Amino acid sequence: MLAQIKIGGLMKDNIILIGFMGSGKSLIGRLLADKLSYRFMDMDEKIEEQENCSISEIFTKSGEAFFRELETNFLKQLKLNSKTVLATGGGIILKEENVKQLKALGTVLFLHADFNHIIKNLKEDTTRPLLMGDDKEMTIKRLLDEREGIYLSSADVIIQTSGKTPDHIINEILSLL
Numbered sequence: 001m002l003a004q005i006k007i008g009g010l011m012k013d014n015i016i017l018i019g020f021m022g023s024g025k026s027l028i029g030r031l032l033a034d035k036l037s038y039r040f041m042d043m044d045e046k047i048e049e050q051e052n053c054s055i056s057e058i059f060t061k062s063g064e065a066f067f068r069e070l071e072t073n074f075l076k077q078l079k080l081n082s083k084t085v086l087a088t089g090g091g092i093i094l095k096e097e098n099v100k101q102l103k104a105l106g107t108v109l110f111l112h113a114d115f116n117h118i119i120k121n122l123k124e125d126t127t128r129p130l131l132m133g134d135d136k137e138m139t140i141k142r143l144l145d146e147r148e149g150i151y152l153s154s155a156d157v158i159i160q161t162s163g164k165t166p167d168h169i170i171n172e173i174l175s176l177l
């Protein structure tokens with residue numbers, strides 16, 4: 001049984017999705033919100049709207065540290081009504097204060113995808129600035145190594161997604177509510 005729940009089946013009213021790039025946070029988030037008649041919010045999209053600029057452009061023009069500040073400021077100002085599914089960017093867990101804020105906002109659910117699943121999803125991707133270097137696979141491996149433990153320790157609920165259809169994943173999440 002890979003789905004794991006640490007909070008005794010009691011989900012708070014907002015669901016916060018964390019996980020590595022390409023783990024399906026936006027897709028699963030939209031489907032889940034739809035099923036629950038919750039509102040869906042994608043943090044990266046909100047930051048792009050706010051800055052009137054793509055994430056790639058923000059990285060190129062102002063660098064990663066600036067983007068991380070945008071993420072933290074966005075979260076600080078975010079007031080969620082209940083019944084929202086929030087998909088976060090993969091690096092949101094890099095700052096402890098972000099994780100604290102996410103936990104205050106809702107139940108933090110980690111979509112855990114394995115390396116092969118992530119590679120498959122991101123092979124052709126050109127929108128993730130952190131993966132635009134020479135060796136995408138090596139970069140993914142390194143970032144996964146750096147982050148895996150933080151995702152795990154930040155999560156209230158862990159859902160294994162590799163090899164599962166979106167429907168299967170949604171049903172697994174719904175069964176925990």
Ligand code: S3P
Binds near residue numbers: 025092
């Ligand atoms: C990032 C993940 C991206 C985006 C940015 C940085 C990361 O979001 O926030 O490119 O550091 O993992 P997704 O996880 O939605 O791809």
